[in-house]
Amino acid sequence: xAATQEEIVNGLAEIVNEIAGIPVEDVQLDKSFTDDLDVDxxxxxxxxxAAEERFDVKIPDDDVKNLKTVGDAADYIAKHxx
Amino acid sequence: xxxxxRTVVVTGIGATTPLGGDSASxxxxxxxxxxxxxxxxxxRFAELPVRIAALAAVDPADVxxxxxxxxxxxxxxxxxxxxxxxxxDAGYKAKAGEDENIAPERLxxxxxxGIGGVTTLLDQYDVLKEKGARRVxxxxxxxxMPNGPSANVGLEVNxxxxxxxxxxxxxxxxxxxxxxxxMIRTGRADVVVAGGTEAAIHPLPVAAFANMxxxxxxxxxxxxxxRPYDKGRDGFVLGEGAGVVxxxxxxxxxxxxxxxxxxxxxxxxxxxxxxxxxxxxTGRGVAAAMRxxxxxxxxxxxEIVHLNAHATSTPQGDVAEIKALRRVLGEDLDHVAxxxxxxxxxxxxxxxxxIETVATVLALHHRLAPPTINLDELDEEVDADVVRGEAxxxxxxxxxxINNSFGFGGHNVVLAFRSV
Numbered sequence: 001x002a003a004t005q006e007e008i009v010n011g012l013a014e015i016v017n018e019i020a021g022i023p024v025e026d027v028q029l030d031k032s033f034t035d036d037l038d039v040d041x042x043x044x045x046x047x048x049x050a051a052e053e054r055f056d057v058k059i060p061d062d063d064v065k066n067l068k069t070v071g072d073a074a075d076y077i078a079k080h081x082x
Numbered sequence: 083x084x085x086x087x088r089t090v091v092v093t094g095i096g097a098t099t100p101l102g103g104d105s106a107s108x109x110x111x112x113x114x115x116x117x118x119x120x121x122x123x124x125x126r127f128a129e130l131p132v133r134i135a136a137l138a139a140v141d142p143a144d145v146x147x148x149x150x151x152x153x154x155x156x157x158x159x160x161x162x163x164x165x166x167x168x169x170x171d172a173g174y175k176a177k178a179g180e181d182e183n184i185a186p187e188r189l190x191x192x193x194x195x196g197i198g199g200v201t202t203l204l205d206q207y208d209v210l211k212e213k214g215a216r217r218v219x220x221x222x223x224x225x226x227m228p229n230g231p232s233a234n235v236g237l238e239v240n241x242x243x244x245x246x247x248x249x250x251x252x253x254x255x256x257x258x259x260x261x262x263x264x265m266i267r268t269g270r271a272d273v274v275v276a277g278g279t280e281a282a283i284h285p286l287p288v289a290a291f292a293n294m295x296x297x298x299x300x301x302x303x304x305x306x307x308x309r310p311y312d313k314g315r316d317g318f319v320l321g322e323g324a325g326v327v328x329x330x331x332x333x334x335x336x337x338x339x340x341x342x343x344x345x346x347x348x349x350x351x352x353x354x355x356x357x358x359x360x361x362x363x364t365g366r367g368v369a370a371a372m373r374x375x376x377x378x379x380x381x382x383x384x385e386i387v388h389l390n391a392h393a394t395s396t397p398q399g400d401v402a403e404i405k406a407l408r409r410v411l412g413e414d415l416d417h418v419a420x421x422x423x424x425x426x427x428x429x430x431x432x433x434x435x436x437i438e439t440v441a442t443v444l445a446l447h448h449r450l451a452p453p454t455i456n457l458d459e460l461d462e463e464v465d466a467d468v469v470r471g472e473a474x475x476x477x478x479x480x481x482x483x484i485n486n487s488f489g490f491g492g493h494n495v496v497l498a499f500r501s502v
Binding site: 019020021038042043045046049052 | 147148149150152153216217219220221224
């Protein structure tokens, strides 16, 4: 069963917390991974791979550059999950 | 004074070793004659001929924030912890630029490792095989590159004069100290954070060193396994950790009112050109390095009262080192208190020159030579005054100490320090 948007955001928050140490409550839809959440380009790859596994979705490298905010990622996952 | 004659001093020290998580606990362990060698209890070492090592007393991943620790190879974690201690110990309150006492373009780092991020490389290869290419960490390359520790310390302190990593196996850490001295002498930098780090306690390097017949197989008595100069020695014990010092031009240290531990007189270098892994048995290369040290630094044999020896506890190497020193120093070797601190810390490979520099600096500062433990029966070929039993007081007045490091490949590095 596909995850709800709330489940996706909560899942992303846990992933960002694990990788960048940002408190889960600070991981909000409008937050930029790079500017607000201390996720650099290398750590973003880790976030993407962890999200792929968690939500059973494929995020090709070419699409990763469009995922600027937590909202971008949540929308992408909601649209593409199986 | 021309830039090439600048005096270089030590203003900060830091370490994380098998004896303790900082330089104070390490020094305490060295004076107490404590062994840091332990059994390797993990299942993955069960089938190996060597199942002992000098594991770090404090796990570096427990000291650093988790998001930072997971992006650093264990060797870089050790280096960062030791460098932070040394930087604070030198009296710097923030990174270069923020602390107005040092400009970023006048600060360098030279942190060496003998092997680099070998555990990262091997663990990520396991990930590749077991979970596939997509799961290989994007941090793998910066974690496994041997310059990673130096670069991460450089980022930490904002070093912009140069960030370097000499690699010469077990001489790497000492070569780093020597390189840092040259950076200050030639005017490239006023302050350099320098040292060595290593984290290679993994089944592959342990199996490989064991197959070279280089390691002690005394699995039943780990704390007795590393025994330099003892008749029963049968090889070195692998250790892990880092030792880092802050080196500074004397003018710079004086201008900011820094506490000075001692002076670094410089280095003597040579290469054996004999065999890729065997020490040259007559000690020809070591003697050449020692002579170069005397010529380059002007240190007088009469003032040398302490040697932190390379002394890894191998049958051949321990004797060749002492023979070489006897040849160069003659009777002046008689007043040198020789300490084989690897008897306690194990052999940190590229980290050895770092932690042994810290030990040598503290020996001069406190005027105490640490003991060599497990020396029950002195090899009669070792014609030197080895400190046994307990630490020994060093003389008053102006005294000097030397620290030897030699590496596979035939690299010989001798460093000299003088009291202030």
